[in-house]
Amino acid sequence: MKVTYPHLGSMSVAMHGLFTDLGLDVIPPPPITKKTINLGVMHAPEFACFPLKINMGNFIEALEAGADTIVMAGGTGPCRFGYYAQVQREILRDMGYDFKMIVLEPPQGQLSGLIGELKELCGENRWPTTVNAVHTMWRKIKAMDKLHARLLQLRPRELEQGAITTAYKKGVALLATAHTPKDVNRLYSRALTLLNSVPCNYEKSVLRLGLVGEIYMLLEPYANLQVEKLLGEMGVEVERSIYISHWIREHLILSSLHIKGSRATKNAAAPYLNHFVGGHGWESIGDTVRYAHRGYDGVIHILPFTCTPEIVAQSILPTVSRQEGIPILSFSLDEQSGEAGFRTRLEAFLDLLQQRKTKQRFGT
């Protein structure tokens, strides 16, 4: 069995680790490039949402590289994501690939299904090996998420452009070598030290922006045109509202108990939207309100073109912006989005925020 999986930002590192620790042969999908996107777009349904297309590109490239088993997450709806794997499998079959697709469905109150699927992967492993592998992955994800948050704080303050990104990459590479939860703790401290020892100007006053929107687009830098890096290097401190550790908590653990989203976010969203709308549409509203309350300078909303839950959010956000007094810039991205236009719109937005901030400071 040669296992592969879809890319999702730093999550790929954790997946690779998990399968390796389970003793499986892993064929990671090659890094996402223009070719990946083109392959995905060529074979995916024309109007499917962008993440599905990128996944397809990953799968095709990994199968070409020799993978024969795809591990993919499932879902119970109402959003399209829960049916991605089904559509992808049929398309890949029609393309003539011979492979097995293992879909990890969220437990829905009963754990038996999920355990059964995991067992297929774990094979001969004894229970402690499996537990160790899963536990290590979970710690790794949390550690990478913390490291990432730190990266975002420091990037606008670095004295030498790119230094912090380099340190972060080294940190992630360190974490990738962990095979036990203890390793993770040890390596995380080292990784954090790496970041913290990059020369920075901690006194610098920076704009602070919140990043909200659809999870895949927020987590996968290739998909979001590296928005965090772009903004960071333009001197903006970005806070991302969603991390993969949150998603796993919600999707795989809490959803089985019918708990969705964080209470604080829900409460903040309530005056505008008091109901789950699939994906992260509800969170997009709630987190935007919270950024306003926390005095952020603005919010960037990122969604894949035609993303259903985020279109609900998009319908509400202009009112949130007006009533909460926080500027919002919404980007709907897909394979056709160009970096140049993206950059220009970001710069114009930042200019506006800077003027606004200066005005507020001098009370004019």
Add this chain to the structure above:
Amino acid sequence: MSTTVGIPRALLYYHYYPAWEAFFQTLGADIVLSDETTKLILDRGIRDAVDEACLPVKLYLGHVANLRDKGVDCIFTPRVVSVEPKKYLCPKFLGLPEIVRFCVANVPELLTIEINVEQKYKQSVKELLKLASRFDRRPGKAEAALVAAESAQAKYESKLQEGFTPAEALAGQEKKHASSKMRVAVLGHAYNLNDPFISVNLFGKLRELGAEVVTSEMLQPQEIAAGTQSLEKDMFWTFGHQLMGAGNFLLEEGSIEGMVLVASFGCGPDSLVCELVERTYKRHHTVPVLLITLDEHTGEAGLITRLEAFVDMLQWRKAI
């Protein structure tokens, strides 16, 4: 004077209007329907909605604006999350009341109860009863309204299964269309197919060309269920399940000559469901498929040409 309740002639109107009508009428409310779709109504919706919204949601907003302009007291915009166990409607239905509230200016009171059979069945019934008591507080009235709604809906659905399209059943049509050797399935959202403006009168055109139209509403629930049996994972969308089930069932039954698959531009579920149906048909290649994607600019001329060519092709296939 009794309260006027506006009902947009869009989206779930085509699925549940008889129930809604019976419900509100039992409670003594006056129902005002929005006008039939016109270019003006659609354009208004397009103006108010976010660009990327699907066509049916844009149209819905146009109908809401139409009702507002008629001066109704309130508009019925339920949040329909789920109408059967383990299945949902698409996310836009989950946020429909908010889409209306934040996109259409000066809307009157919105009646936004939540219908959620999968997760909150009891709560949904309670909300219905509470809504009823807003119109008539007399004991037993709310329950009577629910009973009336249920029986009207049952009657409506059996009429559909007899072979009437939603538009025909809603118009009270009694006479069935002649059957034909050329049976063509038309699958897609009821709110697209049954709005003659949006579908550019697709049903009528097909019949003029001598075809007998079959839609998913004409099938029995067990037939739909049989059609989804071969799926590795059932669809969690009610409409997707219906479309997929009907598509597979009709294919296996071998009773249709062709299938017209109608998707909405910008529809999330359609982008996946239609893909799967098309693939299944292609694998079998016994029944040809015509895929039509409806958008704001679907022109009548282009559509007619494509339909004619499709039906011609079906006839040739029969001849040889």
